[in-house]
Amino acid sequence: MKWGIIGTGNMGKVWLHALSSSKSVSEKNIFLYNRSFLKAYELKNDYPDVHIVQAMDTVIRECDIILLCAKPKDIIDIAKKLKDKINEDQCVISITSSILVDQLGAILHHNTARIIPSITNRALSGATLVTFNENMDDGFKEILWDCCSEFSTPIEISDEHVRISSDIVSCGPAFISFILESMIEAAVKQTGLPKEEASKMAETMIIGYGKLLDENIYTFSTLKEKVMVKGGITGEGMKALEGTFQNIFEPVFESTHLKFDSEKKIIGEMVQKIHSES
Numbered sequence: 001m002k003w004g005i006i007g008t009g010n011m012g013k014v015w016l017h018a019l020s021s022s023k024s025v026s027e028k029n030i031f032l033y034n035r036s037f038l039k040a041y042e043l044k045n046d047y048p049d050v051h052i053v054q055a056m057d058t059v060i061r062e063c064d065i066i067l068l069c070a071k072p073k074d075i076i077d078i079a080k081k082l083k084d085k086i087n088e089d090q091c092v093i094s095i096t097s098s099i100l101v102d103q104l105g106a107i108l109h110h111n112t113a114r115i116i117p118s119i120t121n122r123a124l125s126g127a128t129l130v131t132f133n134e135n136m137d138d139g140f141k142e143i144l145w146d147c148c149s150e151f152s153t154p155i156e157i158s159d160e161h162v163r164i165s166s167d168i169v170s171c172g173p174a175f176i177s178f179i180l181e182s183m184i185e186a187a188v189k190q191t192g193l194p195k196e197e198a199s200k201m202a203e204t205m206i207i208g209y210g211k212l213l214d215e216n217i218y219t220f221s222t223l224k225e226k227v228m229v230k231g232g233i234t235g236e237g238m239k240a241l242e243g244t245f246q247n248i249f250e251p252v253f254e255s256t257h258l259k260f261d262s263e264k265k266i267i268g269e270m271v272q273k274i275h276s277e278s
């Protein structure tokens, strides 16, 4: 199977790295096209055998599976260009929560899916959030699932929970970074511990933490219990944390969903316009 990636920004590069370094797709079977050609061309330095093409039509002509790795409005524009050029032997995948699988399916008519990546896939880890269009060919479903399993834990999700799932899987690493940075800043401010040392400590802590979960040694709750020795110091810190951090994610999720709703509205209007033009 030949894979095409349209859009080689952050997420296009995550896909490229995940596909090639997990060896699920060989570089010579990957075609890249980006609006700004040079940005894609530079990827030759790290991925010498991939094809960098100057026209989107080359991706459409050559590839069986096409990943649309642009921002939501750009994905709709790209889908409009693909619409009369792809066939039933191809499959097109969008990576954004704001476009429902049915919307992409209604524009392209053939095999479509949504696979939302996470920056964690760059380390061949973390989850991918998968939603197949109901008319999707079973062969493609299997190929996509197996491929995602090579570099992530694929999780099938419904449209209903797409935003909250993305908040956890895709935004989560940024949210956790923010929380750890605030831990580091407070340590530096309150105790004078040098920032470099505090950062190194936080980094090694979170790597070890991930391994405890990965090896099923603890869950979030059992880990918390284990560290909070009865009458100990962690418990005191936890009381303060509970006072400050109670429900901190509710406004976060409200904000992501507000933005999501406004993006969905714009996408809905764009899709409607395409239908009324055809």
Ligand SMILES: NC(=O)c1ccc[n+]([C@@H]2O[C@H](COP(=O)([O-])OP(=O)(O)OC[C@H]3O[C@@H](n4cnc5c(N)ncnc54)[C@H](OP(=O)(O)O)[C@@H]3O)[C@@H](O)[C@H]2O)c1
Binding pocket: 006, 007, 008, 009, 010, 011, 012, 033, 034, 035, 036, 039, 069, 070, 071, 072, 074, 077, 078, 095, 096, 097, 098, 116, 117, 118, 119, 170, 171
């Ligand atoms: N960031 C995340 O962690 C994350 C995780 C999951 C899903 N997502 C979804 O992925 C979307 C893209 O995120 P990103 O961080 O990868 O954005 P990005 O870094 O801005 O990349 C978008 C890329 O798409 C290219 N592009 C735009 N229109 C194009 C067209 N018509 N033809 C070809 N290429 C085109 C852009 O080209 P230029 O070089 O010309 O700008 C750019 O390289 C987000 O909007 C979000 O919905 C993001």
